[in-house]
Amino acid sequence: MSCQPRSVLLDKGVIRRVYERRVRFALGVPPTPAHVEAANAYAQLCIPARRLYITAQTAHILDRRPPLFAAPFLTETYTLQKGRYLRRWARRLRDFTFTPEDAIVVAYGSFGIDAHRASIGVEAIVTNDLKLATHFHAHQAEIVHRFQDMIAQLPTPYAALTLPEIVTTANILSQAS
């Protein structure tokens, strides 16, 4: 991440690993490196000036987990709602061979709505999925082109949307050190 984003969408995998890090802490069991990576990145990201988001699916999962573990995540993050055209963009991302789940997450980055702030999209998506980040960066030029083509056909405010950066948890830690 070249700058400090003010709005960050946390991929479900990041939340899962931080959750599992806390499960292991409660048991006194050592965490895996993946747990440590996600938990340390999450701690780096949790600053008041930054708004952290999760998707509606992640919120749905956390709502069904024991509140002792899940409630802090729901307090520390905001849930993005699916904005109009989100699925249309996700389907176009599938042309770049993203998995359906990855396509949805990337699409939330541009078309996810923060209903409290009446804002749309985030500056960065943080993921623990190196394959997702690598795949996005490998096709970024084509994705940008396809995105510009799509939003050019859309009404205001959708015509002014942007693509998020895709950042790994390891990137977050490497910039903090």
Place this chain on the structure above:
Amino acid sequence: METLIVDAEGKVTIPPEVLHKRGLRPGDAVALIEAAEGFLVYQGGVDPQTLAWWQALSEEDQRHAAAEAHRYEALSDAERDALWNEGAETLEADAEDDECELPAS
């Protein structure tokens, strides 16, 4: 930043002053994380968010959390994956009814 040299057996030696500064002792675990920039060595221990969460719990809640944690750890990998895949989103156009317009600011 410290430069460490990998020896013939694949081992690296952390300089004594770093061990002392970080309070590392023989047998302590560190995590090696692969990043785009290279490898990061992370000291074992707990991040401030996890520690703050735990310390905010009462003793009774900590016992409940440990019991919940036991239940979670007893799940198989497939059961945990299923749990974290609940409510998966569909890309189909006929599911677009739940998409909302940006509210006026």
